[in-house]
Amino acid sequence: xxxxxxxxxxxxxxxxxxxxxxxxxxxxxxxxxxxxxxxxxxxxxxxxxxxxxxxxxxxxxxxxxxxxxxxxxxxxxxxxxxxxxxxxxxxxxxxxxxxxxxxxxxxxxxxxxxxxxxxxxxxxxxxxxxxxxxxxxxxxxxxxxxxxxxxxxxxxxxxxxxxxxxxxxxxxxxxxxxxxxxxxxxxxxxxxxxxxxxxxxxxxxxxxxxxxxxxxxxxxxxxxxxxxxxxxxxxxxxxxxxxxxxxxxxxxxxxxxxxxxxxxxxxxxxxxxxxxxxxx
Ligand code: ADP
Ligand code: MG
Numbered sequence: 001x002x003x004x005x006x007x008x009x010x011x012x013x014x015x016x017x018x019x020x021x022x023x024x025x026x027x028x029x030x031x032x033x034x035x036x037x038x039x040x041x042x043x044x045x046x047x048x049x050x051x052x053x054x055x056x057x058x059x060x061x062x063x064x065x066x067x068x069x070x071x072x073x074x075x076x077x078x079x080x081x082x083x084x085x086x087x088x089x090x091x092x093x094x095x096x097x098x099x100x101x102x103x104x105x106x107x108x109x110x111x112x113x114x115x116x117x118x119x120x121x122x123x124x125x126x127x128x129x130x131x132x133x134x135x136x137x138x139x140x141x142x143x144x145x146x147x148x149x150x151x152x153x154x155x156x157x158x159x160x161x162x163x164x165x166x167x168x169x170x171x172x173x174x175x176x177x178x179x180x181x182x183x184x185x186x187x188x189x190x191x192x193x194x195x196x197x198x199x200x201x202x203x204x205x206x207x208x209x210x211x212x213x214x215x216x217x218x219x220x221x222x223x224x225x226x227x228x229x230x231x232x233x234x235x236x237x238x239x240x241x242x243x244x245x246x247x248x249x250x251x252x253x254x255x256x257x258x259x260x261x262x263x264x265x266x267x268x269x270x271x272x273x274x275x276x277x278x279x280x
Contacts, residue, residue: 006082009089013041024048024058025085029092039077042088057157058086064156067131070280072124074144074154093152098204099140108211111239112272118205119273120151125197126260128153132162134171134193138200139180140207160193178220179203179213183228183252195254198263202249209242210235214250228252241268
């Protein structure tokens with residue numbers, strides 16, 4: 001049985017090719033019959049969602065996206081549910097994942113291009129932080145690129161809102177993807193989600209510039225030891241500005257890590273920077 005909401009939604013869109021596979025289902029391209037507009041529909045199987053006790057994760061993703069409207073954050077247009085599925089109609093981002101873009105460019109990006117994408121990533125992430133949202137799963141697979149080459153941050157399933165803070169004002173759930181996780185998140189003592197997002201942005205910048213992950217190992221214990229030490233090898237051939245910024249972001253001690261406002265004021269970041277200004 002399909003609820004009225006989902007039946008209406010399914011009638012309004014014509015589903016097309018599969019754009020990607022997620023944990024809970026598929027993401028398909030869809031054409032709005034009325035306007036002809038193209039969208040992406042994230043279709044989640046409720047059985048899979050329930051079996052993984054992930055209902056809350058999906059509600060969180062929807063609640064978070066409803067708060068956000070920024071050119072570098074994927075936009076949510078509408079939501080509907082049937083007994084078996086949940087549908088999220090999203091802005092279509094048709095240039096693939098940042099991961100694929102780097103792979104297609106001989107494994108790393110020219111510094112100018114990496115900087116331009118990093119500027120957009122930082123604009124989007126700092127906007128989320130201003131709205132009280134921490135993403136908590138920033139990685140190359142969750143950063144999409146549109147046809148014009150602009151970044152759209154997506155997949156807010158692990159995001160945290162102010163109501164998720166503990167009495168100490170910190171977050172306590174250890175989550176994220178191993179290679180991108182900040183050392184303080186692994187420590188189980190509470191962490192500031194905006195500082196750990198900054199760390200993940202640093203991992204993304206490192207891969208764009210250098211062509212491989214700053215911290216990696218097949219053995220997860222060894223990987224986490226490397227993250228704790230924070231001794232990423234920052235190649236000599238990078239420009240001094242890029243090296244300085246990477247070192248300041250990949251600072252294991254969060255209180256000493258560069259803050260968002262300082263990143264935006266950093267000389268390497270500032271070069272050719274055209275900030276997007278509200279209204280978006
Ligand atoms: P999950 O939460 O299960 O990881 P995602 O939201 O990351 O699901 O979606 C899975 C994949 O589907 C993405 O990695 C991407 O390739 C594709 N995708 C997701 N949202 C969009 C979108 N708005 N436009 C185009 N492709 C998308
Ligand atoms: Mg994802």
